[in-house]
Amino acid sequence: MSAHRAVVLAAGASERLGQPKPLVPVPTEGGDVPLVRWLVERLEAVDVEVVVVTRQELVVEVMLALPGRAIVINPNPERGRTGSLQYGIKALLDSKRSPKELRVLVVPVDRPGFSDSTLGILLEADECCCPAKDGRGGHPLLLMPADIENILQAESDTSLRDLVSPLKLIVSDAHLHLNIDVPSDLVAMADSIMDL
DSSP states (O other): OOSEEEEEEEOOOOTTTTSOGGGOEEOOTTOOEEHHHHHHHHHHTTTEEEEEEEOGGGHHHHHHHSTTSEEEEOSOGGGOHHHHHHHHHHHHHTTTOOGGGOOEEEEETTOOOOOHHHHHHHHHOSSSEEEEETTEEOSOEEEOHHHHHHHHHSOTTSOGGGTOOOEEEEOOOTTTTOOOOSHHHHHHHHHHHTTO
């Protein structure tokens, strides 16, 4: 079993984008694949065990995109990402792990612009941290056991920023701050995917 674990957050409403973010097609050499599958396969390629948290309306499509993977439904996704993260962490703990031995990468599906080298740096880190560029923190976020316990004890609508204080690791990823939020962001995503 992998020593590295991740929760992919894919439960947002995607209202401004006009289509479900996890299912946005990503061009690959083998044809288009859903964004959530593209992200999960990147994590699995470096031996990360992944749990995907999504919403009820998307669960069938996400399951079809990710056969055989661990998928959890957040029944109240409108309360925010912390609640989704809590569901993902609890799914990892269901494997008889203690929060005291768990380190988790938080990977929002709409923030896919991190490089493989940045992912490697995060997996080797030994404190709560995130990549940063141009003075701004980015994703993924690495949580340590104390952070995980704080998150599990918080109200589900508490902002993650109020619960963790990650060390910012300066990286040079050209697309670190790519945020798939509105239709024009899809053009930026298509242009950046080949660089990652």
